[in-house]
Amino acid sequence: TCQVHFESSNWKSLSIKRLTDSRLHGSTGLRSGSQANFFPPLEDAMLPSGSFNNRMALITGGGTGLGRAMTATLSQLGAQCIIASRKLDVLQRTAEEISSQTGNKVHAVQCDVRDPQAVSQCVDQIEALTGLPDVIINNAAGNFVCPSERLSPNAWKTITDIVLNGTAFVTLELGKRLIQNQKGASFLAITTIYAESGSGFVVPSASAKAGVEALYKSLAAEWGRYGHRFNIIQPGPIRTKGAFSRLDPTGAFEKAMIDRIPTGRLGTPAEIANLAAYVSSNYASWMSGAVIRFDGGEYVSLAGEFNELRSVTPDQWKLLEAMIRKTKGS
Ligand SMILES: CCCCCCCCCCC/C=C\C=C\C(=O)SCCNC(=O)CCNC(=O)[C@H](O)C(C)(C)COP(=O)(O)OP(=O)(O)OC[C@H]1O[C@@H](n2cnc3c(N)ncnc32)[C@H](O)[C@@H]1OP(=O)(O)O
Numbered sequence: 001t002c003q004v005h006f007e008s009s010n011w012k013s014l015s016i017k018r019l020t021d022s023r024l025h026g027s028t029g030l031r032s033g034s035q036a037n038f039f040p041p042l043e044d045a046m047l048p049s050g051s052f053n054n055r056m057a058l059i060t061g062g063g064t065g066l067g068r069a070m071t072a073t074l075s076q077l078g079a080q081c082i083i084a085s086r087k088l089d090v091l092q093r094t095a096e097e098i099s100s101q102t103g104n105k106v107h108a109v110q111c112d113v114r115d116p117q118a119v120s121q122c123v124d125q126i127e128a129l130t131g132l133p134d135v136i137i138n139n140a141a142g143n144f145v146c147p148s149e150r151l152s153p154n155a156w157k158t159i160t161d162i163v164l165n166g167t168a169f170v171t172l173e174l175g176k177r178l179i180q181n182q183k184g185a186s187f188l189a190i191t192t193i194y195a196e197s198g199s200g201f202v203v204p205s206a207s208a209k210a211g212v213e214a215l216y217k218s219l220a221a222e223w224g225r226y227g228h229r230f231n232i233i234q235p236g237p238i239r240t241k242g243a244f245s246r247l248d249p250t251g252a253f254e255k256a257m258i259d260r261i262p263t264g265r266l267g268t269p270a271e272i273a274n275l276a277a278y279v280s281s282n283y284a285s286w287m288s289g290a291v292i293r294f295d296g297g298e299y300v301s302l303a304g305e306f307n308e309l310r311s312v313t314p315d316q317w318k319l320l321e322a323m324i325r326k327t328k329g330s
């Protein structure tokens, strides 16, 4: 177990041998990460079946990862979905797989969201296929870890174009047409927890995601009068090939990441899909301008200065408390 050496009564001399996940955490009996047993992910769709009957949903980046999971859930709940991104073959495969499972049509439309003309043509195609959507999920993104001093102007432009400009082009193009047609809609943007805090090594993504949050909060205030709701989900880490291969290519950081999550595990695509479905549904028709952090507690865990004290055992606390109580005056 942990060893505490009192070489002096100074806090700095308290040497705590940190426990690894394979060793017991003091007398609590918890193994690092074993708290995940308290928080099992539920994978089935949460909303009543048919919640999205007769509704059209556009999911950008819906061919892979979290976008694919959101598409599967909305489709299962009755929506006709359109998924849009650059790789038509990937989109078509996903669309066929989901359609064949749910019995509801999923359409695949090629679109590079960085190009406003392509976005406009994509919306033309959507209008022809299904009419204007009732649900828009801006999920497409680009990202990679990189020290900022190594970023080229084009690297910066690539990420900010996909994330901020792409979201703006899709949102404005659809918003204008919906307004013209006097049709309401739910807009949802998928950002990240570091949109709020900022983060080194993913600076273009952090900057662009913060911009997306400002865009969505602003439009929530401005376009409620047209029947439009705007909300934001900030996911914590959820394993997808797209994210993990670009943010932790060797897998070296995964354990440390899980250790700092109070619920002891990564999120799952199905869990975020259920949340996105709820936010986009009529059950949430009073929700607008909301920023929902969905991260197993990672953000607050990273933020609190004293949270590292989780590794102090009950026996060590007895010693610490005795030292603190002994202190008189300042
Ligand atoms: C303590 C560490 C903890 C680790 C935790 C790991 C797990 C964490 C999970 C939590 C995740 C949180 C947030 C996630 C946010 C996300 O957005 S994840 C989604 C990621 N998905 C994608 O990125 C999919 C799409 N991506 C792409 O298509 C490409 O990656 C790209 C580069 C974004 C776009 O492709 P393309 O247009 O083809 O661009 P290129 O021409 O290839 O490149 C454009 C310029 O960018 C430069 N570049 C490309 N890659 C890099 C790199 N790795 N480093 C530096 N620069 C790069 C490239 O050289 C081009 O610039 P130049 O023309 O100047 O050369």
Ligand SMILES: NC(=O)C1=CN([C@@H]2O[C@H](COP(=O)(O)OP(=O)(O)OC[C@H]3O[C@@H](n4cnc5c(N)ncnc54)[C@H](OP(=O)(O)O)[C@@H]3O)[C@@H](O)[C@H]2O)C=CC1
Pocket: 060, 061, 062, 063, 064, 065, 066, 067, 084, 085, 086, 087, 088, 090, 111, 112, 113, 114, 138, 139, 140, 141, 142, 143, 162, 166, 190, 191, 192, 193, 234, 235, 236, 237, 238, 239, 240, 241, 242, 243, 244
């Ligand atoms: N997974 C995680 O842990 C986290 C993810 N997120 C966010 O969740 C969302 C989904 O990420 P995730 O599923 O993990 O990763 P993916 O890489 O699987 O998803 C990104 C999607 O964006 C699409 N895309 C990229 N560039 C463009 C473009 N120029 N035009 C149109 N579509 C584009 C990709 O499709 P294509 O290549 O066909 O264009 C892909 O389907 C993103 O917004 C991401 O920032 C946030 C926090 C944590």
